[in-house]
Amino acid sequence: MFLVVFFLLPALIMVVASLRYPGEFGGLAPLVSTRPGEEAGLTLESYRVFFSDWVYFEIFAKSFGVAVLTTLVCLLMAYPVAALIARSPKRYRDMMVLLVVLPFASNFLVRVYAWMIMLGPFELLFSRFAVICGMVYVHLPFMILPLYTNLEKHDPALLDAAQDLGANAWQRFWRVTFPLSLPGVFSGSALVFIPVLGMFAIPEILGGKDDWIVGNMIKESFLGTRDWPFGSMLSLMLTLAVLAVAAAASWLAGRRMSRA
């Protein structure tokens, strides 16, 4: 039921919107023509435009690149933090989790603007680097929390056992802790990867001239061009692409699990 209301229904509205003509002043053209010569009804035009041009694929490819990079950096930064929290004495843990989510207490845009002030003097503003910084900064808690929830459940006895069997620190991590934490890694990665693709504010505020991603293009379709059908089509393509990635990831994960 939840999925029907919050996923299926909006998706269907998007499908219908993407098949219509844009209205003259924004919105959608009517389904039935009211004036002679007016375009109305359903059309595949948005899709035709999209698939006849490489430039849109370029944006999708670039967006996935940004999302992958952000996810990797988040993972590398979040893992030690999550591990540290999970291994701290119990009475400190809640405090540390609270510190991780503390930035949410101030508005997201205010925090991104703060990055402008920090990066400005170093001539790093308006660059890909600035965009990745902002993306990582905003999404880091979404990686730390699932990792922490997972790592917290590990039985420390496993590591002792591994040590007794002669595993060094690296082997203990790579052969015991990491495989056990994979569910956390996957859910954290999904929570970072997907929102990054749809993000438009960070590239717009911190990005330079080449840092448009799909989110920006969708926003521009609705507000700049007032072309709702094209924007709906782009959103739909993004949803499909994300679903494809998610399916591929869970397939890979499934294979790995069954091997282990």
Next chain:
Amino acid sequence: MPRIFAALAATALALSTGAARAGPNDVLRMFNWNNYMTEEAVTRFEARCNCRLAQDYYSDNEEMLAKLAAGARGYDLLVPTGNAVEALIKSDQLRPLDKSKIPNLKNIKPQHLNPWFDPGNVYSVPYAYSLTIVGYNVERMRELGLPTDSLAVIFDPQYLRKVERKVTVLDSQRELFAAALKYLGYSANESGEAKLKQARDLILRAKPYWAAFNAASYFKELTVGNVWLAHGYSNDFFTAQQDARNAGRKFSIGFSIPKEGAVFALDNLVMHKSGKRPDLAYQFIDFWLEGRASAELTNAIGAGSPNQAAMPLIDPQIAANEAIFPGPEKFRQLEMLRDYDRRLRRTLSRLWVEIKVR
């Protein structure tokens, strides 16, 4: 078009004009740009009409149109830019104005009457205006020997080389294309695909030298000194100039209308059909056209005033600024943006995507 200054300032204004003040039951509801009326004007008007002025805010025309399209009701007055007035007229959302209730209409300068989007001012009267021009760091431009009176400085690599990555242009399809088209000697509303492509090529050649497409914070970067040259709105440059002066920077900010021409955005008062108090709306329109409130707005944010009676009350330095009050010769080179039809919007957006990606 005025830009968003600070969300905080807007909120503060909303609080003070809105819920915080318990006033009489008569309420005039206005849907206006952020930070587009001074507190003094609000207070004076409320005292005069013995009513309360409740403002809601938007930061661009599309947002306002979208909210009305989505069913926002009960606004007596809106302040749309010319092309949005046209959209509102075509979709039959406005009340025609009874001129006998607006005697102060005589104060409006003749050059701002009878605009293309509303011939005869049947539905609209001018409120304030802005220009899309070039702003710069005066000292840097002088050191580098760059011209400040031409769009060449943001499009010609010969000049751009000297200010590489110190230039921003507006993150707006229409505004940037308008500038490129003007530089090429065409109309800002050019609709031929070949000419639009020529403009795209010009933009792509200049792009490697720009720091960013930016419409939200360029004037702040200019004030701080991170950016030396920007394509943007006259109001914003005025703010940057004031801020740099007040902060005691070692440099100053200047702005001027390029000799190739510029985009002129006239915002207008119109009455929405869903408004419940046309009587108060007429009172406000006439109050605004008296001139004093308009002058205060100019003194505060550097918005252009279309009001003759406002001129004596405007700070003489601002009144003498050609980039806010252009003389007749410059005025002829200004052009208002007209809405593109949906086909042309798609063409332009396709070119825009290319600009953003390549």
